[in-house]
Amino acid sequence: MSFGLPSLKVKPENACNIKSQEGPFGIPDPMVAGIAATKPKISTSHPIETSERNYHLNEEKMNMAMLRNIQGLHAPLKLTMEMKFANKVGRLPFLPSSNLQHDVLTGRYLDIGFEDILNTPDVCEIAGQPHAMVERSLGIL
Incomplete structure (x- = not known):
């Protein structure tokens, strides 16, 4: 009995099928499409790769569907x-933001990932002048 509710099992909506111009050897011409365009043709990808790319989005959709089924429409809204x-x-462009509120709402504050260890603001490679960064974000520069 489904009662017309969506399934809790998340299914991919669409696959990324992008056609590019192929060169004489059956791979995209790197001078036209760029070097990054040849990688999908040359290397094989694992079937789970697309699932892992959209892991957080799929998990959020599943949680929202489950929340709607349990508590009603008001809870996911x-x-x-x-x-x-x-x-x-928002913060000023030169100040780092931890996005703690968003991480708490999505439950990502419990996960320790690559970006938590190697993407800290104290080892950031981009450090600009505060006035120039604010002017650029406002469109003055």
Whole structure:
């Protein structure tokens, strides 16, 4: 009995099938399409690679569907609204942001990933002048 509700099992919506111009040897011409365009043709990818790329999105969709089935439509709407407001919190362009509120709402604050160890602001390669960065974000420069 489904009661017309969507399945909790997340299915990929569409596959990325991008056609590029192929050169004389059956691979894209790197001078036209760029060197990065030849990689998908040359190397083989694992079937789980697309699933892992969209892991957080699929997990969020599944959690929202489960929340809607359990608590009703108001719960995912409220959570979506809170996440939208958490994404709108702005800082000056030269100040690093931890996005802690968004991480808490999505549950990612519990995960330790690559970006938590090697992407810290104190080892950031990009450090600009604060006035120039603010002017650039405002479109003055």
